[in-house]
Amino acid sequence: MKKEAWKEEIRGASEAAGTYRPYFDSIIDTLAGIMEMRDDAAEKFAATGGNTVVAHTNKGGATNIVKNPALVVILDCNAQALAYWRDLGLTPSGLKKINEKAMEPKKQRNGLADQIAQMLGE
Numbered sequence: 001m002k003k004e005a006w007k008e009e010i011r012g013a014s015e016a017a018g019t020y021r022p023y024f025d026s027i028i029d030t031l032a033g034i035m036e037m038r039d040d041a042a043e044k045f046a047a048t049g050g051n052t053v054v055a056h057t058n059k060g061g062a063t064n065i066v067k068n069p070a071l072v073v074i075l076d077c078n079a080q081a082l083a084y085w086r087d088l089g090l091t092p093s094g095l096k097k098i099n100e101k102a103m104e105p106k107k108q109r110n111g112l113a114d115q116i117a118q119m120l121g122e
Helices: 003-017 024-047 069-087 092-098 110-120
Strands: 053-057 062-065
Touching: 003 024, 024 053, 024 069, 069 092
Parallel strands: none
Antiparallel strands: 053 062
């Protein structure tokens, strides 16, 4: 998925979770870039056969078996993205840290009850 599509996906998830704030847009932009990079690496990983290890020839001419670089990028992006998902409240623990009340169902009030609650500072 491309960065713009990821931005819409992340923003939509944040809105659904009730954690979206306009000042999170730069964080969402960064996360969308990480997710796009991860998707690109996943395509390259699949295109090269999905091998977890590959043969690499170093400057000295020696060939060694190393972890597939595309897999390394995927794993790094996943680790970075998890921190952003958590910070945006899009994991259970992240949502709990942002706002304990976001997990509770909202109470329905009528107009008079809202005015009284405002006067009492609730």
